[in-house]
Structure formats: C-alpha cells, structure tokens
Amino acid sequence: MLDISWEVPAVTTLKRADARKNIESIMDAATACLARDPDVSVADIAKAAGVGRVTLYGHFESRATLVTQVVERAIRQSDEALGAVDLGGDPRAALSRILEASWRLTQQYGALIVAAEQSMPHEQFQAVHLGLIDRWKPLMERGRRDGSFRDDQPLGWQLTLLQSVLHAASGAVYRGEIEAADAAGLIDGTVQAALTPPGATRG
Amino acid sequence: MLDISWEVPAVTTLKRADARKNIESIMDAATACLARDPDVSVADIAKAAGVGRVTLYGHFESRATLVTQVVERAIRQSDEALGAVDLGGDPRAALSRILEASWRLTQQYGALIVAAEQSMPHEQFQAVHLGLIDRWKPLMERGRRDGSFRDDQPLGWQLTLLQSVLHAASGAVYRGEIEAADAAGLIDGTVQAALTPPGATRG
DNA sequence: CGGTTGTCGTACATCGGTGTTCGAATTAGT
DNA sequence: ACTAATTCGAACACCGATGTACGACAACCG
Numbered sequence: 001m002l003d004i005s006w007e008v009p010a011v012t013t014l015k016r017a018d019a020r021k022n023i024e025s026i027m028d029a030a031t032a033c034l035a036r037d038p039d040v041s042v043a044d045i046a047k048a049a050g051v052g053r054v055t056l057y058g059h060f061e062s063r064a065t066l067v068t069q070v071v072e073r074a075i076r077q078s079d080e081a082l083g084a085v086d087l088g089g090d091p092r093a094a095l096s097r098i099l100e101a102s103w104r105l106t107q108q109y110g111a112l113i114v115a116a117e118q119s120m121p122h123e124q125f126q127a128v129h130l131g132l133i134d135r136w137k138p139l140m141e142r143g144r145r146d147g148s149f150r151d152d153q154p155l156g157w158q159l160t161l162l163q164s165v166l167h168a169a170s171g172a173v174y175r176g177e178i179e180a181a182d183a184a185g186l187i188d189g190t191v192q193a194a195l196t197p198p199g200a201t202r203g
Numbered sequence: 204m205l206d207i208s209w210e211v212p213a214v215t216t217l218k219r220a221d222a223r224k225n226i227e228s229i230m231d232a233a234t235a236c237l238a239r240d241p242d243v244s245v246a247d248i249a250k251a252a253g254v255g256r257v258t259l260y261g262h263f264e265s266r267a268t269l270v271t272q273v274v275e276r277a278i279r280q281s282d283e284a285l286g287a288v289d290l291g292g293d294p295r296a297a298l299s300r301i302l303e304a305s306w307r308l309t310q311q312y313g314a315l316i317v318a319a320e321q322s323m324p325h326e327q328f329q330a331v332h333l334g335l336i337d338r339w340k341p342l343m344e345r346g347r348r349d350g351s352f353r354d355d356q357p358l359g360w361q362l363t364l365l366q367s368v369l370h371a372a373s374g375a376v377y378r379g380e381i382e383a384a385d386a387a388g389l390i391d392g393t394v395q396a397a398l399t400p401p402g403a404t405r406g
Numbered sequence: 407c408g409g410t411t412g413t414c415g416t417a418c419a420t421c422g423g424t425g426t427t428c429g430a431a432t433t434a435g436t
Numbered sequence: 437a438c439t440a441a442t443t444c445g446a447a448c449a450c451c452g453a454t455g456t457a458c459g460a461c462a463a464c465c466g
Contacts, residue, residue, distance in 0.1 A: 016434055016441055041423060052444045057425065150396070157389050160375050161368065168367035177359050186360050193353075194397045201404045219411055219464055244453060255414045260455065 023059050025049040030070045031112065038115035067119040074112055075128045078105045082135040091143030095195070096188050098139065103184050106166040107173070133159055150197040158195065165191055226262050228252040233273045234315065241318035270322035277315055278331045281308045285338040294346030298398070299391050301342065306387050309369040336362055353400040361398065368394055
C-alpha cells in the first residue's frame with residue numbers, strides 16, 4: 001500500500017491579509033497602467049501599486065500571467081456590465097443604452113485590449129473578444145431585421161465600426177480634443193447616424 | 204589672410220550607384236515593414252531590404268532618423284496626393300473623392316503613423332500631422348456651412364472620426380473581415396451617413 | 407586596371423526589461 | 437510574544453535590440 005507521506009497543500013489559497021491587499025493593489029495598478037500604455041514595464045506597475053518589484057513577482061509568475069489575470073478580470077466585469085443592459089424595446093434606444101455602458105468600460109480599460117492582444121495566446125484572446133462582441137449581436141440583428149438599422153453593410157463591419165468609434169473617443173478625450181462629459185453624446189449621435197438606413201430620416 | 208587648406212566636401216551628395224540603390228531599398232522596405240508593425244527591428248528592416256544591418260547603419264545614423272526620413276517621405280507623398288484631389292462641387296461628392304484617396308494612403312502606410320508618433324519629437328509629429336488634417340478642413344467647413352454635413356458636432360471630433368474609420372477599415376482588411384475591394388464602398392457609405400445632418404434624408 | 411567607395415559578417419559594448427536569489431527587516435496571526 | 441509569512445532592496449544572470457569597430461572582400465567608376 002502506498003503511503004502518501006506529503007501533506008496535501010491546503011486547497012484554500014488563503015494568504016495573509018497584507019498579501020491579499022497587495023495582490024489587489026497590483027491588479028488595480030496594472031489595470032490602470034495598462035489602460036494607458038499596453039507596454040508599461042513591470043517596474044512601473046509595481047511602483048504604481050506602492051510595492052516592490054520582487055513582491056510582485058512573488059504573486060505573479062511572469063508579466064504575461066499578470067496581464068492575463070488583469071485582462072480576465074476586466075473581461076469578466078465587462079461581460080457582466082454589458083449583460084445587465086436592457087436590450088429590449090426600441091432598438092435605437094437600446095443601442096444608446098449599450099453604447100453608454102460600453103463607453104464607461106472603454107474609459108476604464110482603454111488600451112488594455114492591446115496589451116491582451118500581445119500577451120495572451122492568440123486563441124484565448126480571440127475567444128474572450130468574440131464573447132464580448134456577442135453581447136452586441138442580438139440587438140444588432142434585431143435592429144437590422146425590423147428596419148431600425150441599415151442592413152446594406154456586413155454586420156461584422158458595423159461591429160468593428162462601433163469599437164472603432166469608442167476607441168476614437170477614448171483617444172480624443174485623452175488628447176484633450178473633447179470633454180469627457182460630451183463624449184457619450186457624440187458617440188451616440190455618431191453611431192446612430194452611421195447605422196441609420198439609407199432613405200430614412202433621423203430625428 | 205586665411206588659407207582654406209581643406210577641400211570643401213562636394214556639396215553634391217552623389218554616392219555611388221549601388222549605394223543609392225540600397226538606400227532606396229531600405230526606405231521602401233522600412234516603409235512596408237513599419238506599415239505593418241511600428242515596432243519592427245532594424246535587423247528585420249535590413250533583411251527585408253536585402254541588405255546587411257551594418258550597411259543600413261552606414262546610411263542612417265540611427266533607427267530614429269531612418270523612421271523620421273521614411274515618415275517625412277510618406278507625408279510628402281500623402282500631402283501631394285491629397286492636394287491633387289478636386290475638392291470643388293458638391294461637398295458630398297468631394298468627400299467621396301478625398302475619402303478614396305485617403306483610403307489608398309491608409310492601405311499603403313498603415314501603422315506608419317504609430318511609428319512616427321513614437322520615434323519623432325512630439326512637436327514635429329504634431330506639425331506634420333496637423334498639416335495633413337488641414338487638407339480636409341476647407342471641405343468640411345464648406346459642407347457644414349451649406350448644410351451638406353451636420354454641424355451639431357465639433358469639427359475636431361468629425362476629423363478624428365474620419366481617421367478612425369479609415370484605420371478600422373485597414374485593420375478589418377488585414378484581419379480578413381472584409382475584402383479590400385469592398386472597403387472603399389463601406390468607408391464612403393459609413394462616413395457619409397455619419398456626417399448627414401439630423402433631419403435630413405440620405406439617398 | 408587601380409584606387410576609392412561600399413558592403414558584409416562577426417564580434418563587441420551598451421542599454422533596458424525580465425525574472426531569480428539572498429538575506430535582513432517587518433508584520434500578521436495566534 | 438513567538439513563529440511563520442511576507443516584504444524589500446540590492447545584486448545577479450539573461451535576453452533582445454541598438455549602435456560601433458574591424459577587416460576582408462566586392463563592386464563601381466574613371
């Protein structure tokens with residue numbers, strides 16, 4: 001009979017309180033830093049978290065795993081936020097609602113998606129990215145069917161365009177070209193116009 | 204009386220034939236490489252040009268100067284191409300024309316602008332960039348005045364949006380989401396819609 | 407044909423970023 | 437108050453990219 005002589009390492013990954021607090025700080029700082037510059041160094045992230053670089057490596061195996069975990073948390077929260085949006089009723093009104101929610105997420109996470117693209121395995125990134133886009137699809141398809149949105153362009157192009165407008169607004173705010181308070185209105189006005197079917201009149 | 208004993212170095216920077224050819228190759232290769240990946244290494248550029256890395260450094264002081272020269276040439280050619288576009292007549296038709304010219308440039312130069320942003324002094328980049336944008340301004344202002352384009356959004360936002368749509372199309376083609384042949388039509392259809400004044404009907 | 411001009415490969419110094427090791431000091435938890 | 441966990445800085449090895457130095461070789465041009 002085999003004698004299992006080693007202790008099964010406690011399944012509960014309960015670290016000490018300060019360790020957990022530091023992990024939290026690191027994740028938050030990494031999110032903020034990567035949202036601004038997807039190539040930010042580990043040293044800068046550690047500094048922003050108010051923690052030593054070595055401590056950071058004590059909690060995260062490598063830069064890649066840190067980025068991956070940060071991205072996964074952001075994706076989770078984004079998916080949750082988008083899932084909470086009411087997509088029923090008038091498609092144009094629903095579009096406004098999901099645009100506003102997406103704008104908040106874009107402001108929060110900014111260039112994080114670029115970091116994700118570079119640090120995560122291509123497949124995995126594609127998967128989570130497509131998962132987020134799927135939050136838009138039902139609304140877009142319904143609006144195209146009932147004539148609220150134009151359907152003379154590929155759906156994929158329209159989805160790409162949506163992201164592009166959000167990203168453009170983020171950059172414009174960052175560069176000070178527009179006020180953050182005005183951004184939501186500009187985004188909505190622009191996207192609604194771009195999706196209006198040819199021949200229709202837009203209020 | 205001073206005796207100028209040294210030869211005035213020939214003002215004509217006439218290098219040898221093969222040297223000039225190599226410089227050309229390097230500039231072309233650098234343009235193509237940087238258009239795809241703004242962070243491409245000097246070694247890769249040299250390889251793409253069919254030339255040794257050392258040879259490259261013989262002609263360009265540093266990576267930065269190479270990028271700067273490539274960017275300056277691209278800017279010159281872009282400015283020329285945009286300047287040749289007829290901006291008269293119906294603003295919407297003129298918009299279609301300048302959009303098509305800009306799309307060709309975007310395809311050609313792609314991410315070169317990102318490399319420029321990283322490698323050039325901020326002021327200089329801003330200057331050339333604004334110079335290019337100014338090619339659009341007169342048309343946009345005229346169209347806003349005569350009611351062809353909506354003027355309920357800041358002009359700066361609309362210009363940002365234009366670039367954003369071009370960039371999005373470039374990415375979509377690169378990722379295979381849309382056919383290059385269809386891109387021009389999608390861009391025009393999208394931008395025209397986005398610029399249509401509220402309450403107006405678009406053909 | 408011969409000297410000048412370029413080219414090329416290799417090797418080297420340097421720089422910045424990543425990831426590791428160590429030991430000393432500190433702090434949480436009991 | 438005692439132990440174990442955690443932090444921290446400094447130092448190190450490593451990697452990839454930039455930029456330089458040298459010397460052999462090839463090609464242009466007169």
